[in-house]
Amino acid sequence: MDNHSVFFTDESFKAVSLPKGANLSEHLSVNNSPLLFGCRTGICGTCMIEVSEELNGKLDAPASDERELLSLMAPGNPRARLACQIRLSADIRVKPLSWK
């Protein structure tokens, strides 16, 4: 099975290798990443991230519900995503993005 890697801007966290199509909220946590997951259903924004790099593939575009929330929490930031809504289809580099 193909794997993709999730790299973190905070280099104190090692990259995590996950199968293609993996849902980040099922594999990442505060133990292996700088990400905090809240609702895990795309409505709270706790897991909002900025995807600074996409390599060896491309992530699917956010669905309309995710786009709506991102327009409120990270207006004008095309790199903003909700980590719990991402199905991994590329190597990505991410950092947490606060809506607060």
Add this chain to the structure above:
Amino acid sequence: EEFEAEVFGERLFTYPMRGPFCETMIYRDTNAFKAWWKKLQIKYYSVLSSDNAFIACQYFTVRGLRTLNGKIVQHQLAQYYMKHPNKEAAPIPSAISYYHFMDESFHFNSSTIIGLDVINSLKEPTMFERMIANMTIAGCQRDHYNFSSVLRGIFWHEPALLRTVYKLLRSPVFSMSHPDAMYMMQQCFTKENEGVHMSFDTHQTALKSYREYVSDLNYVTKANREMRIMGTQTLSKHMAANRRAFARFEKKQMDLLPIITGPKPRLQLEGDLG
């Protein structure tokens, strides 16, 4: 309730409907005085929060912490239904787990909006308000200080569960003899095993998550930001408490039952040298 009545003939994990000023943790490290004092605090807090916008919002911060822990477990429980190829045919309990998970998403979202965002639109809290807010976060840590391998992710005080687990093992569902039930409980609760380690790992994940959740709240003290109370729990403390409690429970059982002079427990677990 119907299930427990049918299967066990009595309540084991369910309980009669409780009033609004009761603690939510059903298996906890408590006594009559602690329970009375806690009830008084909850009543006082309810009165305060009904007339104070900051404290009312801060209630949702604690609610968010408690829900944050729940989400860790609920997400895992919801996976079976979420990934089921034919949801119409999925077992109903798995569907309930999924809808519970979705329901808690709304709880967490509303808690986060009110506790972490709306609160910033209010004027700076007074010293009294800060004190109350930090007391409730400390109280939440005390409630989540323990962990249990009976239900991973539910931070029950395990010694408080011994009697219930004993009843469960002795019920018609498992039909264990007294020596077998005690032996099983001894292996599960007083010896380090995979279940204990997994439960402790979940506890530590919750601890780190809580720290992250309150990290931007200016009114939270350094001690609470670090979740120091919850952070003092260790695997060895948990095992020591369990061993003391099990020894007391074992003695009490012996005092209650006629003298048991039967054979050694027939139940031999894999790898156990007896």
